[in-house]
Amino acid sequence: MAVAAERKLRLPLGNPLLPLQTGDSMTSAEFLRRAESCHADQRVELIDGIVFMRPPLTTDHAAPDSTIGMWLSHYVAFTPGVEHFLNATLIIDADSTVQPDSILCTTPRADGPVSITPDRYLAGAPELVCEIATSSVSLDLHRKLHVYRRAGVKEYLVWRTRDEAFDWFVNRDGTFVRQEPDRAGLLSSEVFPGLALDHKALLAFDRAALLRCLDKALARRAKTRSKKR
Numbered sequence: 001m002a003v004a005a006e007r008k009l010r011l012p013l014g015n016p017l018l019p020l021q022t023g024d025s026m027t028s029a030e031f032l033r034r035a036e037s038c039h040a041d042q043r044v045e046l047i048d049g050i051v052f053m054r055p056p057l058t059t060d061h062a063a064p065d066s067t068i069g070m071w072l073s074h075y076v077a078f079t080p081g082v083e084h085f086l087n088a089t090l091i092i093d094a095d096s097t098v099q100p101d102s103i104l105c106t107t108p109r110a111d112g113p114v115s116i117t118p119d120r121y122l123a124g125a126p127e128l129v130c131e132i133a134t135s136s137v138s139l140d141l142h143r144k145l146h147v148y149r150r151a152g153v154k155e156y157l158v159w160r161t162r163d164e165a166f167d168w169f170v171n172r173d174g175t176f177v178r179q180e181p182d183r184a185g186l187l188s189s190e191v192f193p194g195l196a197l198d199h200k201a202l203l204a205f206d207r208a209a210l211l212r213c214l215d216k217a218l219a220r221r222a223k224t225r226s227k228k229r
Helices: 002-008 028-035 059-077 137-141 143-151 199-203 207-228
Strands: 043-047 050-054 082-086 090-093 096-098 102-106 114-116 122-124 128-133 155-160 165-172 175-179 186-188 196-198
Touching (some): 028 090, 043 143, 059 082, 059 128, 059 155, 059 207, 090 143, 137 143, 137 155, 143 155, 143 175, 196 199, 199 207
Parallel strands (some): 128 155
Antiparallel strands (some): 043 050, 043 096, 090 096, 114 122, 155 165, 186 196
């Protein structure tokens, strides 16, 4: 799918770079070409062929974003063959090009779920996507959720910071089902073994507790794998 997307999304040449506006309708190829005219601080996404321009990011977004990034990067440090991308442009298909706050995926390759285009963008459907939802809750839990679901993203995480809530959706037969914390208050990935999250520690911004929880899960993973050898 990712290879086909690359062939479709060759950028057209010769047209003037008109500024993007919220509500504009276009393809991913046209969106990427015209996005070059946007200010570097602007966050612009194309969702189902419609342009959405996001407001400047505040600390309400930045602090949770760095916390999730730390957690996922720590996992990648001990998991070969997996990559974490922070705020990368992702071409989902010909009608949707988004910028998730975090992407966790197997190492991009031409025949994998995610590849890298000649223009150095990511293309395809990552196994896991995370969004920090402050003013964007409605967009992240509706339009973007449906785009990720249709594309085949397997796990979708949304931190609703102003609601002090965290949603972990698992794609089961084309439907996102919200996962509930277990008795210990943990949420765990069904795709990436050893990726565990202390729900209460996250909402409290207790980074040390988050990493302790993750390290314990990684140690259990290593023990299980050693027994199978």
